[in-house]
Amino acid sequence: MATTLHDVAKLAGVSAKTVSNVVNDYPHIKQATKERVLAAIAELGYRPNLSARGLRSGRSGVISLIIPDLRNSYFAELADAVMHAADQLGLSVLIELSGGDRAREAELLRGARLRAVDGVLYSALHLGDEDLAVVEEVTIPMVLLGERMFNAPNDHVTMRNTEGARAATEHLIALGRTRIVAFGAHRADIVGSASLRLAGYRAALEAAGMVFDPALVREVPVWGRFDGAVAMRAMLDEGVAFDGIVAFNDALALGAMRVLSERGVAMPDEVAVIGFDDIDEGRYSLPSLSTIAPGREQIARTAVSLLVERIAGGVDDVPPRRVYADFELVRRESTASSPVGADSPSPDVS
Amino acid sequence: MATTLHDVAKLAGVSAKTVSNVVNDYPHIKQATKERVLAAIAELGYRPNLSARGLRSGRSGVISLIIPDLRNSYFAELADAVMHAADQLGLSVLIELSGGDRAREAELLRGARLRAVDGVLYSALHLGDEDLAVVEEVTIPMVLLGERMFNAPNDHVTMRNTEGARAATEHLIALGRTRIVAFGAHRADIVGSASLRLAGYRAALEAAGMVFDPALVREVPVWGRFDGAVAMRAMLDEGVAFDGIVAFNDALALGAMRVLSERGVAMPDEVAVIGFDDIDEGRYSLPSLSTIAPGREQIARTAVSLLVERIAGGVDDVPPRRVYADFELVRRESTASSPVGADSPSPDVS
DNA sequence: GTGAAAGCGCTAACAT
DNA sequence: ATGTTAGCGCTTTCAC
Numbered sequence: 001m002a003t004t005l006h007d008v009a010k011l012a013g014v015s016a017k018t019v020s021n022v023v024n025d026y027p028h029i030k031q032a033t034k035e036r037v038l039a040a041i042a043e044l045g046y047r048p049n050l051s052a053r054g055l056r057s058g059r060s061g062v063i064s065l066i067i068p069d070l071r072n073s074y075f076a077e078l079a080d081a082v083m084h085a086a087d088q089l090g091l092s093v094l095i096e097l098s099g100g101d102r103a104r105e106a107e108l109l110r111g112a113r114l115r116a117v118d119g120v121l122y123s124a125l126h127l128g129d130e131d132l133a134v135v136e137e138v139t140i141p142m143v144l145l146g147e148r149m150f151n152a153p154n155d156h157v158t159m160r161n162t163e164g165a166r167a168a169t170e171h172l173i174a175l176g177r178t179r180i181v182a183f184g185a186h187r188a189d190i191v192g193s194a195s196l197r198l199a200g201y202r203a204a205l206e207a208a209g210m211v212f213d214p215a216l217v218r219e220v221p222v223w224g225r226f227d228g229a230v231a232m233r234a235m236l237d238e239g240v241a242f243d244g245i246v247a248f249n250d251a252l253a254l255g256a257m258r259v260l261s262e263r264g265v266a267m268p269d270e271v272a273v274i275g276f277d278d279i280d281e282g283r284y285s286l287p288s289l290s291t292i293a294p295g296r297e298q299i300a301r302t303a304v305s306l307l308v309e310r311i312a313g314g315v316d317d318v319p320p321r322r323v324y325a326d327f328e329l330v331r332r333e334s335t336a337s338s339p340v341g342a343d344s345p346s347p348d349v350s
Numbered sequence: 351m352a353t354t355l356h357d358v359a360k361l362a363g364v365s366a367k368t369v370s371n372v373v374n375d376y377p378h379i380k381q382a383t384k385e386r387v388l389a390a391i392a393e394l395g396y397r398p399n400l401s402a403r404g405l406r407s408g409r410s411g412v413i414s415l416i417i418p419d420l421r422n423s424y425f426a427e428l429a430d431a432v433m434h435a436a437d438q439l440g441l442s443v444l445i446e447l448s449g450g451d452r453a454r455e456a457e458l459l460r461g462a463r464l465r466a467v468d469g470v471l472y473s474a475l476h477l478g479d480e481d482l483a484v485v486e487e488v489t490i491p492m493v494l495l496g497e498r499m500f501n502a503p504n505d506h507v508t509m510r511n512t513e514g515a516r517a518a519t520e521h522l523i524a525l526g527r528t529r530i531v532a533f534g535a536h537r538a539d540i541v542g543s544a545s546l547r548l549a550g551y552r553a554a555l556e557a558a559g560m561v562f563d564p565a566l567v568r569e570v571p572v573w574g575r576f577d578g579a580v581a582m583r584a585m586l587d588e589g590v591a592f593d594g595i596v597a598f599n600d601a602l603a604l605g606a607m608r609v610l611s612e613r614g615v616a617m618p619d620e621v622a623v624i625g626f627d628d629i630d631e632g633r634y635s636l637p638s639l640s641t642i643a644p645g646r647e648q649i650a651r652t653a654v655s656l657l658v659e660r661i662a663g664g665v666d667d668v669p670p671r672r673v674y675a676d677f678e679l680v681r682r683e684s685t686a687s688s689p690v691g692a693d694s695p696s697p698d699v700s
Numbered sequence: 701g702t703g704a705a706a707g708c709g710c711t712a713a714c715a716t
Numbered sequence: 717a718t719g720t721t722a723g724c725g726c727t728t729t730c731a732c
Binding site for chain 2: 002047048049050051052054055060062069070071073076077079080083084087092093094095096097113114115116139225226229254255258261262280281283284285286
């Protein structure tokens, strides 16, 4: 049997309540008492039973992070950032994977696990504003991440998708590119990252007085490397002419670049490429990949903070907050203005 | 206030125990009773309080997975596999990140969180057999992952490192390569993946009657892309001649390949490269990366199963088990025997 | 500044 | 096949 509060209390010659006070850093304790208790704790190797604490206090010190999967670098890096942010605030993170499955995205929101955690960070791929009923059933504090369900009654942290895509497109335009592909569109979507990014792309063209050519908008239903490779192969086979690509995420860009290299298309000379997400891999691809960095750390920190505020209470009448993290245009070789050769500088390695 | 077992019991006209039985799928319940209870549960939207259950039963249904970080694809993919395996068995996973920090690796083992979970899957980078004391203090079931602490009194799941490295090296030898680099050695280590893989490399050379040249053993203290790039740059600058690379993981290989491409070294013609881990990224690099796939799913499934067995008890007198997952040599372009050009086949995309 | 009593929601053990 | 009793280890409330 593990040692309990009472064992410590007995050894220290105080009541259980006092031990509890010490463990929880309750301010008004005599120094001598505190030391005696601390000594007893050390001697017995006491560690609190979190289930008991959770039962009594209604707090578990654990938050859930619901994301599609961890094989996708974007989410893995996001999860990493969230865990660090949570750790700073003394919280543990229970990750749950929806697998990008719509039914499971809803199911996880109803699951018993959500009774065991203090709050949820939720990033959906499929659930949308038509599923608000499911979202509203969630009784614990929840903060939404990403570009879905903007009408939900929850705090929401996301990036400036449209502005980011616009900056990416303008970057290519500034390079003198005139036939720029919007790579990764989801035609059916009217919300979500894909449509926001497409809007940014169009805004950039328009501001530059360039014509919008639908043939340059490429659908790619799933944003993975493989999907990007397949879509690029199809595009080349169709013979569409282009000199720039705004890929809606880095994985798509990397998949496309793989095919371009295979076919002997020079980057950035013949085709300049820019992605979205700033995943680590883009620093080491050849050419290294220019991208829109979404402010991952800021998103993670903000989301956890908002959630903690909701958990702590006292903001119950504060309406849902929307936070837009700052993005940054990261210039690498895939959009460098001078050609890349054997003597080119190494990719940035900050 | 959330609804409790008693609310359900009252509504269904049964005792709390019966509701508990239903919730826990206890076999001997009259069909009619069960249905009444289920209806009441549905009506009230009852979901069990996991803290209370955990307190009473001593089980939380949560296991910890302690790994260095999630920015590293190997660990992200491992975590993903572990979570799926755990999910199959109805367990949730709480991930804790050691950050590759030695002190934190030890600290997490003592942390209070370990009182709240039923078991731990532990993958250390730094803790070794000299730290067995810390490991032995862990009072809950623990299964070790990876190549450290083989002398700990715990079940241990790992891959056949030496055999894998030997197979990788033999693959290059079969290609006719004679100056093969062992990339990623840790000279100080006498245990751990680095030394096991180096041993496999040497065994392959020896079996082929080739001389071991220490100049071809390259130290790379950290196994990241960046580190691989830096080490390869240094090696090329030194003018060491080589025609093959056995990289001790894929990230190192990818970093090295990036530099080789930069310098105009043709792969696999001038230098054939093979890695370790089979991370997704290797399928899309140029050239796509041959690798030793470590049997990630098998490792994850086995580790979770062993842990569950220990948690269930009844195997207390079973001595520590060692499980070696099967590896597989994955041939891709970086070790293809024919040159890669614009018409080369696409990488495998299974 | 510290203690005593109560009870969070659940299930183990036993009774029926 | 179902009910009763007790108590897991902690924190809350309130008393001192």
